[in-house]
Amino acid sequence: MTASARLTGVVPPLVTPLTPSYDVDTASLARLIQYQLAGGVNGVFVLGTSGEGTFLTDEQRQVVLETTVAEVAGQVPVLAGVIDTSTNRVAAHVSAALKAGVDALVATAPFYAATHRAEIERHFTRLAAQAGDTPLYAYDIPSRVGAKLPASVVISLGEQGVIAGVKDSSGQETSLRELVLSRREKQLENFAIMTGSEVTVDSALAFGVDGVVPGLGNVDPAGYVRLFKAAVAGDAATARAEQDRLFRLFDIINVADRSRMGASSAALGAFKAGLHLLGVIDSPVTAYPCIPLNDTEIAAVRPLLDRAGLH
Amino acid sequence: MTASARLTGVVPPLVTPLTPSYDVDTASLARLIQYQLAGGVNGVFVLGTSGEGTFLTDEQRQVVLETTVAEVAGQVPVLAGVIDTSTNRVAAHVSAALKAGVDALVATAPFYAATHRAEIERHFTRLAAQAGDTPLYAYDIPSRVGAKLPASVVISLGEQGVIAGVKDSSGQETSLRELVLSRREKQLENFAIMTGSEVTVDSALAFGVDGVVPGLGNVDPAGYVRLFKAAVAGDAATARAEQDRLFRLFDIINVADRSRMGASSAALGAFKAGLHLLGVIDSPVTAYPCIPLNDTEIAAVRPLLDRAGLH
């Protein structure tokens, strides 16, 4: 990927397969990557929220980066999450990711402390300077960061050439449409707008979004690729049917007993359980201290895979 | 401090003085520590929220720890914040803090990802095992972490001997009183309950809280020590008068123009500006990417110091 090519298509945020003793399972990660490439994805995004990046040590993050870059071997771009609380701490991840040879970087606004839009701009500006020719994407995920990245900040950073695009996981269609309209009005042709919402992809593509970074794409990359291709081809009916099927597949995040675990554990655990049941990864364990799905919950994922035609 | 002595009194969460080029200013930090000791504080807490711990690199955190341990030289306990997103990442800070020779550790629940109470219990349990004889305190700061640490979880961890106490910065008096009553009912004599709210200390001490971790104590440690001593001596009128004076001193966090910077920057910038004006630290700069107070705003802190009798 060069700075001048706009990111498009299906770029799943890969889960990080772990062993039962919480080491990175590089063999499973390699199989997951091959599963994605076979599904036809347009890129992979590691160490994002689905990748449990904030749960991993620096050493584990490095293993993920190096394994991924080696396994992908240039077939598609590798995007690396550099998610941490503040500019200085993100900068350390940027250095590590650049050294590992990734194709692009993905950073959130600072979190834990409350930041102002001017501070967010300073944050991205310094990171972009460090990244040099490697594109930097803003990652808007208010449910985790605690605040929405305003559309005007995103567009301003795009106009300044600081960021090459945005992954919007806000779930706010209005905000995404504002980005699309502003991009057109300001003629930011190379600015990529990707949605992080698994279940509204046909809509988003229809109004001008470039692609999707779907956590559920771990389990069904080929389905998202079919959806994307149908949408690009103008076949709205096929795109919607594919989206409806994936919408119901997404019900796997509700199999876990939420009185036992957090929302993150339930969703991530379900993605990993699906991949485990499909034979892609060895263990469905999520990162410590997340409570894993139990055998009953894992078994409950199976009929939902079947219903979606995944075997 | 031994594990059997309950933490009490005034334990300010020290700011981290920085140079204008964003290095840790160890000379200023040493002066700040001497200012605190001269004020009569019962302990110091570094790398907390006021210490901008989440803004510092691992190397900078280490400089703060080593400088503090050396400067305090055993006169009072040194508590170290080990705040990070998840158990594994906190564990790295625990190792570093233990190596630096701190007296106690202070950790929040995991953040960024949404965690369940069972996951929070696993988190603290593993950290306590790593900490060994060094006491571990839970830090409840929902405005930053995104969720309140339930009183029942805090008490349960205390009963299990996992944590030696809690710093409650929730601002919820009801929750703090529940902790005090539960402690008495369960006879957890050695469990420390500290409030992180600067402006409600006389109340909290009156209903049984052990002490305070006041950000504003950076600027006026002696005032908080007077307040604490009056409360312990049963002199409610003096305690309240001192609290009222400090309540108005706390207005310094409102001098900054909030259309220019975030809430964290405004509060931290004011504490640092106060210390700068009092000659304790060289520069009032806050950590990157925080916007610093400008000269006008710094000047506006002066009359509020004067009004509070600080020169």
Place this chain on the structure above:
Amino acid sequence: MTASARLTGVVPPLVTPLTPSYDVDTASLARLIQYQLAGGVNGVFVLGTSGEGTFLTDEQRQVVLETTVAEVAGQVPVLAGVIDTSTNRVAAHVSAALKAGVDALVATAPFYAATHRAEIERHFTRLAAQAGDTPLYAYDIPSRVGAKLPASVVISLGEQGVIAGVKDSSGQETSLRELVLSRREKQLENFAIMTGSEVTVDSALAFGVDGVVPGLGNVDPAGYVRLFKAAVAGDAATARAEQDRLFRLFDIINVADRSRMGASSAALGAFKAGLHLLGVIDSPVTAYPCIPLNDTEIAAVRPLLDRAGLH
């Protein structure tokens, strides 16, 4: 409208024109209704949030109902908001609306007090019994009521025949899609799903929503009707172009100085200013105690109308 015909199309939530002394301006209301009918709308909804129903006395509400029923004269269905804090209080509005001869009723969940889903079901069930043959719609507007109406509650009430449909102003596309999929799976053919979001209509219609209740439709009913017709005809490009134009017209809600007034006042004031500038209503005043737009703000609406081709 009979109970067996599913509500579809464009059903603007009419503003309530007021005189400068805060009486209902029935002449302006009549002109507004004619403006809507001339625009081709499929129904009108009075005393909703845009209608400032919660700001009006019972007597004023009655004037609005009677004026509307008389002016519409059966050409399209008249939906009446019966929004109040609890079942008993809503019931009084239901009686009044039925007496005035409206075609359908629209109620929110109880608010002010926190209610459970079982209590919400009891609420709608009793109101439906009172309404008899007159269809009752659930109105989901979490920004005002304080909580989202869960999709499972909405569908359950539909299956029981309690409600004839829902107006979803949650802005959550995922929830709306869940409703559409559940309706299909449960074969609730007569259950209407309407969106209250002005700026995502082409998407919503594409994935199966039946129509829209757009506050902005007060100002440009014909635009929404064109959008709806294009979508129904499968002309996605025209629908999107119309939506994009209306998206930018919606910028009128941002002309007011938000340091002077609340969000409701800014939005309602802009709709009324637009109608005033277009000659439809006499005064742009909003209900007491809302701060009205000043002359400068009203003037700033004009170029946005022009840009959207409204004169």
Place this chain on the structure above:
Amino acid sequence: MTASARLTGVVPPLVTPLTPSYDVDTASLARLIQYQLAGGVNGVFVLGTSGEGTFLTDEQRQVVLETTVAEVAGQVPVLAGVIDTSTNRVAAHVSAALKAGVDALVATAPFYAATHRAEIERHFTRLAAQAGDTPLYAYDIPSRVGAKLPASVVISLGEQGVIAGVKDSSGQETSLRELVLSRREKQLENFAIMTGSEVTVDSALAFGVDGVVPGLGNVDPAGYVRLFKAAVAGDAATARAEQDRLFRLFDIINVADRSRMGASSAALGAFKAGLHLLGVIDSPVTAYPCIPLNDTEIAAVRPLLDRAGLH
């Protein structure tokens, strides 16, 4: 009560006893009032949140007002809640309350619509003009209204003579202390500051609050009166012991199964169950559509009453 006497002491927000068929049970209401007067309360507040005012029809509200004024017979002031969504609607309740002969009025900011501070000031100013010599109190209950009434607005309204005081149910001690300090600084001697928090009364009285409006006071008025008298007499130990006992009595709000009902229903149901078990009111039913406590839940209130010494 005259406008020049500052409201102080214990003013319970009376529940509205209902029959199983949801009529106002005037005989039980009369007994409740006698129970309160026997307990030594300094006033009663009807049609507040505990009084389920927003659940009652206008006719039912009137029955409550008239029954209360007659039964109290001038022995203590009667405060009447006039809670509704907007100025005009509140004004109708003001008229009814004045006609019934109440001694003071209690109003919230407008809700459902989002209002700005200037709009809130207009709201109270118009209501005060209508109330004439009858004092008007502001009621700050952000959990229901959706926003905190800023201390600066409350104080400004006090300085203008618009309101005679505030009932603060925000649970934010900092805000309450700001009010107390501002009152002193501005010499608003006749401005009353009452807390609505049942479990922090000794603290609040210690730092200068005038009294309490405790929902739990329905069940144990004499306990709150003892607490108040001890605090006024400077006997902090007795006040705290009484508060601790009441803190644990407040656990009755947790006996109901929250998977079956809302928070309001659980709390109100517990107060009414307590009064029913103590023989004060006939039926513990809460207003429709609230789910009532079942027999098991009602029975679970008994040991908590016993523990608190109530028989």
